[in-house]
Amino acid sequence: MFCLVDCNNFWSPSGGGVRRYHLEKLKYYKQRPEIRYVFVMHDERTYTEQVGENTFVEHLKVPKVMGNWEYRYLIRASVLAPLLVKLDPDVIEVGSPYFMPKVVNAIVKKYTLKAKVFGFWHADFPVTYVRRFLGGWPFGLASKGESIAWRHARNHYNTMSGVLASSQLIIRRMQRHGMQRVHFVPLGVDQINFHPERRDPQLVSDLKAGESERLVLFFPHRFCHEKGLSLLLAAYPMICQQLAHAPALVLAGMGPDLMRVKQATQDYTHVHYLGFVDGVEQMATYYASADLGFALSAWETFGLSLVEALSAGLPLIAANDGAAKEHIEKSGAGYILENLTPEGLCDKIVTFAKDLNKDIMKLKARQYAAQLSWDNCFDTQLRLYQS
Template sequence: MRIVDVCAFYSPHGGGVKTYVEQKMKIGPELGHEIIILAPGDRYEISERGPNARLITLPAPRFPLDRKYWFFNDEPALHQALDDLAPDFVECSSPWRSASMVARWPGPAPRALVMHADPLSAYAYRWFEPLLSRATIDKRFSRFWDHLRELGQSFDRVVCASGELRDRLAAGGVANTVLHPMGIEAGVFSPSRRDPALRRKMLALCDLPESAKLLIGVGRLSAEKRWPMIVDAVMAASRLMPIGMVMLGAGGHKARILKQIAGNPHIRLLTPEKDRVKFATLLASADALIHGCEAETFCMAAAEARASGVPVIVPNRGGAADHARGGAGVTYRAGSAVAAAKATLKLLHNLPKTPVAAETVTTRGHFAGLFAEYAATRRGLGTDAAALA
């Protein structure tokens, strides 16, 4: 199939969507498909990314709140690009304006909306849930729910990477929702990478002895990741147990997080480790991963931790919660530092003696299942996504 991904979230400067897109352009052709990424950018440009893979940018303005991104603003130009490319299947990677543009494209190809974002959890629930019930918030944001329901009717599939998001959208009346968990890189993450010497080094960096517990936090330094809450939780838990935490991340909230750490020698904020083997070794050498964001659509950090044999401490909502199932970790009430501290102590008091990797889907397996679903959709077979995931 020729698959065109209308990808409004793509930025060459990095991010989870960029990683996902690059994996798709590599693996898709290996599976026999042609992959074309159609993204907004400063100018019209075609970048060949190997046999049967290319990135095409259409001229578009920069996003005013984050200049690393652009946004589609010319619907006729987008429709013309889709006409010229004549796709067998169209993906859209944003539930915002570009999804409506793709929905209105009159072309014959079936299409899927891939939920790389969960705006309700990232914004509405996070901002207002301390004051209002979720049912009340949903009523106040009924226009956005109406928008999602319209997209569910316009797209042949609404692809979710977590069971919680799929179930919530389906319960809210969004049609055609299916579950396809994302995958991790094959052969990179493993309990065998655990390095006691590196663990000692990280604990020494946290001014703690080898007998202390080592937590790791991984993710963008942004508001929805709730790092200040995690800092508070770890500080509270460390009053009852020696705990160090190493955080790997970059982003606009660095100063806010450093202020929350307030010079605590047991919590260290480091830049991301871009060498994948070194990162996998660091991850496997921790005692647990702690995460604060309940708006994850999948939570790659938690998936990689579980493949490394590292248990997780995660919110009870969002994609991260999926990775704590089956004894793979503990959950806590989302947004609560007190609950996160209690969950941290509960897990660290009962760590498994031998790390065991959880069964995880590989990135190749994810795309194989997803593209098989697309092929079945084209044939009108209505294949059950769970059998393909």
């Protein structure tokens, strides 16, 4: 029986896109009993959870990362090796660049496992986490750091059987930096749940608070600078000044900037905080009930949340790089924010408020997302892994 194992230091119980990817993958393989699928989940204790006939979650005890995070980074091969040796899989998918590629490659080599190793480029980390973090530092540290990160990527990923990525724009960048055997595998979306018919008239009425022209803005992303939270919060008072009615801004999620979100709810009558939304139905309802959403991270490698928004018929204002830009260029369902400033974002939102083609944008959003499905994603992966 063909055996596939997923290992990923990016898993978090309150995470966004990576969490959704793994949950959808578990659902897919529950319907494929001819494949043995194992997801290695880092947890507070070690145990085996069976979720399908041949679908398992292997919980491994791994300590939390320091700070306000729910991530658990596996850094020692001795923790993972016994499991991989026991399973002796045909393919191991590595979903994060931190520690895991080195750990998995070392285990496969040391124990001469038959497994082919594939990487999934869930994060464009040389740009997203290195160049962005070092931006503004002296002595050209940003470009030097990015160069070192790309060298790290080539050293660990080019020894694998292949690397999967979900954005053609990102793939072109990877190839320019010497990444080899890169395959385009777009992710999917739950097109049944994330649907315009999820719109809740009562919720819309409550958020508009008696003003039918009031915009409903929805931001369901991790509360951090990377996702554009500070940009949106800085733009909000400007938007209030330029529109006849202050928009209803609904914020959903968790993250290091949570206190800024809570402060905004105290400062502005029409800013609302939902907390972390775990249920698909509630998230889909807010997408379908809003007028405009945001994809303000320029570092998305696919952007699951933004495709869910499009599937629900929600137009977006997107960043000027990465998968966010790519989706809006392909769909025509929103605006690309070329100027990543509060003033630039304010201008785009005001333009949207006056746009007479909102309904056309909503239709384009749904039509574009309808081309994407999780079954197609995992079918494509499996064909690649078995070939």
